[in-house]
Amino acid sequence: MIIGRDESRCTGCKICQLICALHHFKEHNPKKAALGITGEFPVPGTYKISLCTQCEKCIPVCPTEAISKQGDAIKIDPEKCTYCLICVDECPFNAIFVHRDFEVPFICDLCGECVEMCPTKALYWEQ
Amino acid sequence: MIPGYGGSVLRIDLSDGKVTKEPTPEEMIRDYIGARGFIIYTLYKELTPGIDPLGPEAKFITSTGPLTGLFVPSSGKIQSGGKSPLTGGYGESNSGGHFPEELKMAGYDMLILEGQHDKPCYVVVDDDDVRIEDAKEIWGKGSITTEEILKKNLGEDFQIMTIGPAGENLVKIACITHDFGRQAGRTGLGTILGSKKVKAICIRGTKTIPVHDVDGLIKVGKRMYQQCFTNAAFELWQTYGTAAVTNWANRIGSFPTRNFQSGYFELFTNLSGPRMREEIVVNNKACFACAMCCGKYSHTKTKDYDVYVEGPEYETTAMIGGNCALGNIKDVAYANYLCDEYGIDTISGGSIIGFTIECFEKGIITTKDTGGLELKFGDPKCVFEMIKKIALKEGIGAVLAEGSRHAAKIFGGGSEKFAMQVKGLEQSGYETRRSPAMLLSYMTSDIGAHHRPSWAVTHDLQSGRDHARDKAWKVKELQHTRPLFDTLGVCRLPWIEMQVPVSDYCEAYRMATGIERTEEELITISEKIWNLTRMFWIREFPDFGRADDIPPARIWEDKLKGGPTDGGVLSRETVDALLDDYYKERGWSKDGRPTPEKLKELGLDWVIKDLT
Incomplete structure (x- = not known):
């Protein structure tokens, strides 16, 4: 299972980011979300959703083997991570995130809160 | 520090470039809640009556409320205000987008711009870092073009308010634009920015907004969102x-x-x-x-x-x-x-x-x-x-x-x-000669003929479209409830259109701030704010009163032509009867001025002196 995205339905409301940060960190701070929403304005007036597709390309690039697949989701081991950010640079979907408050990048763990809260079904479960 | 707030007031003097940050006063938080309340309180306290709204003594304020940026439906709202260059009275406009939560996440409840810069500039607030930049390259450009350029220069994650050539030229109906099409449109606030030579305000905030009970807020927030998702009109609004x-x-x-x-x-x-x-x-x-x-x-x-x-x-x-x-x-x-x-x-x-x-x-x-x-x-x-x-x-x-x-x-x-x-x-988009409560709303709105504080067309359909009876109480009620949303820093539409109850907003307010207040208490604060805006006009124009609430004579002299309201007109007597009822409802004098007793009752003793 992955979280699918239909960017044509995204309105840029960022409820997904808000609930993501609340669920994982108990914080009102969409900049601590494990998905990104970027508006493309004034033309063409659409939104890009950056979200892990479980492509696993981050796993081999990590020099300390901190990244692995556990169950359906990618996990980053904070004990092994050296914050080199190679995974962030190499992710083809810009779906690994950092915030100055954290010493480890963060990535979608497929909790599904964003799917539940997305008001336009731009995010959905996909086999 | 009281949770639910950014925590600080950011003040920038454009004349000398001085930047000050002070904790948001707890007294103001308790007495005026936020956003709209903060703005009128600050303007009343800090502006000298009679100043030129486009002079260096004028101030531009933009402010969020305790629910702005939180997990509450449509919490991306901000209030901006100043002495209106268009009306000379209280000027205010509400707008949405992504600037509101960004300002709060930078740690500010209010941004106050004072003085005047000597050349075109734009203000950059990057969390704690505040600077004034030269706007030579963007002065003269359109609002949307300016936002596009600044986003390219500063980064997509900056949220930006801009003015266009009209604001620069001191056109008195100049607006402020944000997010490529969201406006603080009314009362000429873009003109104030133009007079200060501020082309844009750019904000980036990365801080967490503290709340009193995060789990409690998630719970009530989810309930409010579910109310939206399951409302029969939800899909219609989205479409x-x-x-x-x-x-x-x-x-x-x-x-x-x-x-x-x-x-x-x-x-x-x-x-x-x-x-x-x-x-x-x-x-x-x-x-x-x-x-x-x-x-x-x-x-x-x-x-x-x-x-x-x-x-x-x-x-x-x-x-x-x-x-x-x-x-x-x-x-x-x-x-x-x-x-x-x-x-x-x-x-x-x-x-x-x-x-x-x-x-x-x-x-x-x-x-x-x-x-x-x-x-x-x-x-x-x-x-x-x-x-x-x-x-x-x-x-x-x-x-x-x-x-x-x-x-x-x-x-x-x-x-x-x-x-x-x-x-x-200028009156906004509803014809009123077959809508007396809506007419009264326009006549008595605190900024001039605008629908935001009271929109009463459906009340007219229910209570009669050609008489003054049964209107004033509803207009008063709406003028307290609707502006409460502008005070809490959220949009009123989930309440109006999705029937999210006011009690849920009160609960969210308690979860966010830890301050125990009933719905009735919040509405009373809204009434206090309403009376203070009225006093702002009175302080600016000592004879201000009933005559200033009278609409153009077209209302009683010209019959509507065509359509379902063909022939519609309201007599001058009806207009006067609407005001008589309204002032009585408000506890104001027959001249439309708050009485000392009313002001005292609302805790506004300190403005009674301005009645004379």
């Missing part, structure tokens, strides 16, 4: 936004048409939500944390133009569509784009242009006044041209840039009767 109102407003004869000569536009189906969706809408666009996404992003294209624009939303469709009789949604959208890019309020702009066309058709002004331009209702090219003339103060545009009240004085010929404004602010 059409405020444009869903256009057909209805015509069916009840309340759609301003040809400068409020009629309440029915014969071509309204061309401007309807479904037609707009079919012809121009490319995407839905939401403010922060909003599930309803009333913003419709459009691409309007003909052989003459090809632009992207947010909207038109209902008010623009009413004031530029119906009021100027443009029967093609593409033309309305293009006019919307021009207003946005030049930086003028579409409501005042559409009203002033409709007024000017009527003056021309009645022979009060001629081509000698218009620089050779033939004005007629229904001609899009004339509307496009007039927008540019106003924004650039070209020819007749210099007169119109001062607002319709001023223009009517210059044009004469009895035109004051149909300059549709109250207190100098």
